[in-house]
Amino acid sequence: MVLIVDDIRANIIALKKTLELHNIDVDSAESGEEALKKILKTDYCLIIMDVQMPGLDGFEVVKILSGNQRTKDIPVIFLSALNTEKKYIFKGYETGAVEYITKPVDTDLLILKVKTFIKIYEQQNELKVMKDLLSKEIKIRKEAQDNLEIKIAERTKELVQKNEELELRNHELQQFSWVVSHDLNEPIRKIQIFIKIIKDLYLKTDDKAVDYVNRTIKSAERMQTLITDLLAYSRLSAQVKPEKTDLNEVLQEVLSDFDYLIENKNATIKTNELPTVDSIPSQMRQVFQNLIGNALKFSGIDQKPEIEITSEIIVEKSFDSPTSPEGSFCRIVVKDNGIGFDEIYLDRIFIIFQSLNDRQTYEGTGIGLAIAKKIIEKHNGLITAKSEVGKGASFIIVLPLKYKSK
Structure with missing residues (x-):
């Protein structure tokens, strides 16, 4: 289930109808305080959070969730029409959100992201089930005394099947990482393109302006590299060569x-x-x-x-x-x-x-x-x-x- 948090009810209704058209279960809260109460009682696979709300704002709610062992892994998408400046976007990611979307929203892209996170949630539950099966397997092996060779053969076959399923899930998770990397890099690429157009068409005769534009381009390039490296660093299995x-x-x-x-x-x-x-x-x-x-x-x-x-x-x-x-x-x-x-x-x-x-x-x-x-x-x-x-x-x-x- 997806939780929508927004202090404006009209926004909740519009977004809820959009998600329900795609057969996505939706719950809602009209304040940060109400959202925290619901999150403690219900398991959500994704939270779509408004930034600016009376009382606890979106950043404060996500910070509280990040500090709780039970809720720290719930993915949060910030959705904001007012806080669209770069500093708020950076703050959103630093607080712990997986995405920061500014309005007007591309509905198709939002639905794609929501479905992706729901898929990841389902995969994580399946992996948990597999982990439980493996734990039971260890217990059975310790307790089994009779017909040990037959039981081992049967369980080995089952483990091979589970391992193949795990490899498939891992491949899907890698594909998801690629999607996230692409979505993060896309706005950086647009910044680079538009800044270069401004430089080539309007700033040729202004040396100081060209210097500032060149610095902006270099900063965007470093940001692009940082996004890629941080994604690699966040994956425990990733090896980055010094x-x-x-x-x-x-x-x-x-x-x-x-x-x-x-x-x-x-x-x-x-x-x-x-x-x-x-x-x-x-x-x-x-x-x-x-x-x-x-x-x-x-x-x-x-x-x-x-x-x-x-x-x-x-x-x-x-x-x-x-x-x-x-x-x-x-x-x-x-x-x-x-x-x-x-x-x-x-x-x-x-x-x-x-x-x-x-x-x-x-x-x-x-x-x-x-x-x-x-x-x-x-x-x-x-x-x-x-x-x-x-x-x-x-x-x-x-x-x-x-x-x-x-």
Whole structure:
């Protein structure tokens, strides 16, 4: 069953009739609070959520669902006619939604997406049944004493059949991942096309405008790469091959993305020479984006941000390792003069959806540092932080120069 959440009843009725025409069971709620009550009592395969509602808005409802073990895996599609700006779309995905659709809606595309998620829900239930069958199989094998060879032969045949079914389901899930990747990349491709048209037709004589357009195109390209890499990273079975990565180039790309914010906040950025390491470049870019983005975001209200990024070669995989030009690891420190935090909360800052600050003053989802930690650990590295309230923070990363699989 699909749950529609919208504070405007006319919107619910219109969408409900559209879905019911395709034989899709629908339930509805007219507020975030009502939706939470229903979700606790009923299993839904998909939630279509309005963003702007009185009381709990869509973002807050999804954040609550993401923090609950029972509801965290329910897919949510945001549907909004008002919050169509890029920052709201990004916030929707960061909060945990699988899709963010702005109105007017392409009804055929929406129905296709809804049917896809229903199919995935059915497949997950089938996989759960198969898992239960396999658990029962183990129990039967332990208890069986008589006619063991015959029973093993029969069960082996059954397991082969189940394995073939699992392989088929896995293939279907891979196809679904491709559909999601295509849907995410399509708006990026349109941005690239239209920006290039604007550049070629209207901005040839304006060097500054051409420069800004070129930056926009490069940012769109990096976003496209990031989407692809994040999809690959999210799949546990996916293997992304590390490559030689000049961290100086990665850092400069990140600083280029932040150039407007750096200029707007009159921030000072100091760096020294970073090493070349074996890594997945897009993921290392995301680590720097999260750390530098936090340093800019959590600066004092009347304070100019000062960020220092340093690196040194060290002997061993340890935060306190001595330095050595012949070492096999590097230690990277991202230091700022921002609001800082109390180190008694050090473990919390790397847990997903945890935030130590007032969200009304410092906007954020509490996911950035959790992602950074996972990426560093995926590269066989370490990450920690040192800080005092009101005296800034230093994030310390230890990475091997040569990648070795675990």
